Structures are given as structure tokens and as C-alpha cells.
Amino acid sequence: MRRVLVTGVTGFAGSHLVDYMLERGDCEIFGILRWRSRTENIEHFTDRVTLVECDLRDATSTHDTLAKVKPDWIFHLAAQSFVPTSWIAPTESLTTNVLAQVHIFEAVRRLGLPCRIQLACSSEEYGMVFPNEVPIKETNPLRPLSPYAVSKVAQDLLGYQYWMSWKVDSVRTRGFNHEGPRRGPVFVASDFAKQIADIEKGRKPPVLSVGNLDAKRDFTDVRDMVRAYWLALEQCEPGEVYNICSGRAWVIRDVLDVLLGLSKTKIEVKQDPARLRPSDVPILLGDNTKFVKATGWQPTIPFEQTLKDMLEYWRAR
Ligand code: GDD
Numbered sequence: 001m002r003r004v005l006v007t008g009v010t011g012f013a014g015s016h017l018v019d020y021m022l023e024r025g026d027c028e029i030f031g032i033l034r035w036r037s038r039t040e041n042i043e044h045f046t047d048r049v050t051l052v053e054c055d056l057r058d059a060t061s062t063h064d065t066l067a068k069v070k071p072d073w074i075f076h077l078a079a080q081s082f083v084p085t086s087w088i089a090p091t092e093s094l095t096t097n098v099l100a101q102v103h104i105f106e107a108v109r110r111l112g113l114p115c116r117i118q119l120a121c122s123s124e125e126y127g128m129v130f131p132n133e134v135p136i137k138e139t140n141p142l143r144p145l146s147p148y149a150v151s152k153v154a155q156d157l158l159g160y161q162y163w164m165s166w167k168v169d170s171v172r173t174r175g176f177n178h179e180g181p182r183r184g185p186v187f188v189a190s191d192f193a194k195q196i197a198d199i200e201k202g203r204k205p206p207v208l209s210v211g212n213l214d215a216k217r218d219f220t221d222v223r224d225m226v227r228a229y230w231l232a233l234e235q236c237e238p239g240e241v242y243n244i245c246s247g248r249a250w251v252i253r254d255v256l257d258v259l260l261g262l263s264k265t266k267i268e269v270k271q272d273p274a275r276l277r278p279s280d281v282p283i284l285l286g287d288n289t290k291f292v293k294a295t296g297w298q299p300t301i302p303f304e305q306t307l308k309d310m311l312e313y314w315r316a317r
Contacts, residue, residue: 002027005071007056007100008078009033009049012182013120015041017075017226022048024230030069032056032078041182056100063107073233074117076104079151082186083124086148087278097151098158105162105170116233117170121156123218123245123284124149125174134249135287138174138241145279156241163239171236173229176245176286179306180222181313188252189219189310192259197314200265207268208260211275213253216283218245221301231295245286246299258307 004021008014009031021027022045029049031042039046054065056078079097080086086093101119108115126136128143144150162168183190188211198204220228228244236242260267291297 002072003030003070004028005030005032005066005069005074007032007074007076007104009051010037010039010042011077011081012041012180012184013178013222013226013229014075014077015182016180016222017077017229018042018045018049020223020226020230030071032065056103057096059103059106062100062103063110066104066107066113067111070113071115074104074115075120075229075233076101076117077120079120080148082184083146083148084277086146086151090147093147094151094154097148098154101155101158105158105168108168109162109166115169116238117168118229118233119155119159119170119172120229121159121172121174121241122149122152123174123176123243123286124281125153125156126284127281129281129283134283134285135247136243136285137287138243138290145281146277160239160241169238171232171238172241173232174241174243174286175225176218176220176243176284178220178222178225179303179310181309183222183310189255189259189307190314192256193307193310194314196259196263196265196267196311197317199267200263200315206266207270208256209272209275210256210269211272212277212280213251213256213271214282215252215280216249216285217252218247218249218284218286219255219303219306220244220246220299221303221306224299224301228291228295228297231297232291235295236291237294242291242294243286243288244291244297245288246303247286247288249283249285250303255307258304259311262308262311
């Protein structure tokens with residue numbers, strides 16, 4: 001049985017990845033959590049995985065955890081992942097995201113662990129993308145527009161550097177936006193779906209707050225995304241970088257319209273200036289050719305279905 005360690009196991013993608021691996025049934029799963037981590041996303045599988053207390057911002061804690069678990073594969077999903085928070089607390093986003101990764105690499109290197117590491121890098125790294133550059137290939141220049149995006153560029157390039165310098169084996173997945181049930185309520189589709197569910201229940205006046213509706217994003221269902229992460233470690237080249245995306249861009253306004261169309265309640269839409277960003281990435285539309293060629297992966301869940309599932313998720317809570 002392959003020993004697989006998931007950082008960020010209590011989070012959105014981490015919990016879906018564990019669901020996927022449990023269904024496969026061909027690995028022994030370990031997950032890292034901190035003493036104050038919320039466990040609502042993982043209650044349904046805590047009896048089937050080994051949870052280890054570890055703080056990735058602490059080098060000793062990370063080293064000791066890896067020495068104990070001795071994973072064959074690591075999915076490194078733990079991060080400060082909400083872009084606006086990185087303007088409010090840039091140091092925290094940068095240190096959490098970059099140090100955690102360095103601590104993992106150093107522990108793997110010093111322990112001489114023969115393990116593969118998937119790095120959850122991000123399409124946000126591309127940042128300012130010009131109209132003649134879409135769909136975006138892995139070779140596009142990186143022009144990050146937030147401290148979060150800079151932290152992901154650092155994680156990404158550290159992956160390359162540790163492979164070149166030390167042959168620490170990692171695959172860099174540049175995931176474009178992914179959504180689905182359990183998505184944190186601050187991210188756009190989940191935020192809108194939760195507001196609609198709250199309005200339907202009379203918990204909030206029928207006014208839905210929004211930010212920049214003109215932005216364009218390439219959405220994939222999280223269940224397709226975690227399958228891609230698995231394939232990345234199973235089939236991709238060490239030290240390489242791959243876009244994971246659907247190849248279709250949605251205007252955020254259209255995401256909102258689909259969600260509103262799923263509700264019978266009359267809802268007014270109002271822009272909240274506090275939701276506008278100092279610099280918003282105008283368009284992220286990816287080219288997944290390199291990853292599809294390497295793995296044969298294709299997204300299977302239409303985004304309309306993802307949105308439906310998200311609204312049902314919030315209605316049920
Ligand atoms: N969150 C939010 N709330 N976003 C809004 C809103 C709103 O009310 N209204 C419009 N938006 C716009 C944002 O300005 C942005 O252009 C887009 O919706 C998506 O915002 P988020 O869902 O917050 O995601 P993100 O694109 O900033 O980042 C996500 O995707 C990255 C991959 O591209 C995160 O999951 C990152 O961690 C991930 O790396």
C-alpha cells in the first residue's frame with residue numbers, strides 16, 4: 001500500500017482528495033492538521049485515515065512528522081489560499097505558504113526520503129494576462145498581482161529549484177479555479193451560493209453583495225481537480241509544471257446568473273466596494289494540452305452541475 005500524506009487535509013481540496021483516494025482503496029492515508037483546525041470537512045472519514053498533528057510553519061514539527069510518516073507521496077495542499085487576505089496580511093500569507101514548502105523540501109532532503117510531492121501552485125501566478133496570451137500556456141510570463149500570487153510563484157519556483165539542485169521530486173500543478181461542495185464561504189461561487197441560501201431561509205435581506213463581476217475565470221469541479229492531482233503524481237515528469245483547467249472561461253456575472261436562476265426567490269444584486277480588490281486578475285483561461293497529453297485527464301463534471309451542488313450544499317446546512 002502506497003503511503004500518502006495530505007497537507008491541508010481539513011480543507012476543501014484536501015478533503016475531496018481523501019474521498020477520491022478512499023474510493024480507490026489502494027493507499028494508506030495520512031493527514032496533517034493543527035490543534036485548532038476545523039474538522040467539519042473530514043468528520044466522515046476520520047476513522048479511515050491517520051491524522052497527525054503538525055504545524056508546517058515549524059521546521060522541527062515538519063521534519064519529525066515526515067520522519068514518522070515516511071510517505072511515498074505528499075500532496076501539499078495546505079496554504080493561505082484567499083487572495084484578498086494576502087493584501088490585509090501579506091507577511092502571513094508569504095511566510096505560511098513559502099516556509100511550509102521549504103520545511104517540507106528540507107525535511108525530505110535531509111531524511112533522504114524517496115518521495116514524490118505534488119505542489120498546489122496556482123493560475124493566479126500568471127496574474128496580468130493580455131488578450132493575445134489566452135489560452136494561457138505554462139510558458140506564459142508570470143506577472144503576479146497579489147502577495148498570495150507572489151507566494152505561489154515562490155512555491156512553484158522552489159519546486160523547480162529543489163529538483164535541479166537536490167533532485168527532490170515534485171510535480172507543480174498550476175490549478176485554475178476549482179469549486180464544489182465544502183468550498184469556503186469567502187470564494188466567489190460559494191459566497192454567492194451561501195448568500196442565496198441565507199436569503200431563501202430569511203436569514204438575510206434579499207440583497208446579494210458582489211465584487212467585480214467582469215472578471216473571467218476558468219472553473220473546474222474540485223472532484224475533477226483532485227483526480228488530476230493524483231494523475232500528476234502517477235504520470236507526470238519530476239520538476240515539471242502543468243496547467244490544470246477546463247479550457248473555458250466564465251464571466252463572474254454569468255456564474256451569478258446561473259446561481260440566481262436556480263432560486264425562486266427575488267434577489268437584488270448590489271456591488272459592495274469592500275469586495276473590490278486593489279488589483280484583480282482580469283482573465284484566467286488556461287490551456288491544458290500539456291497535462292492532457294501526459295495523463296489523458298479530462299474534466300467530467302459540467303460547471304452548471306458544480307454550481308447546483310454548491311447551492312444544495314448551502315441549503316442543507
Ligand atoms: N470572493 C469573491 N467574492 N470574489 C468575487 C466577488 C465576491 O463577492 N465578486 C466578484 N468576485 C471575483 C473576484 O474579484 C475574482 O476576480 C473572481 O471573482 C474569483 O474570486 P475568488 O473566488 O475569490 O477566487 P480567486 O480567483 O481570487 O482565487 C482562487 O483561485 C485561484 C486559482 O486561480 C483561489 O482558490 C486561489 O487559492 C486559487 O489559487
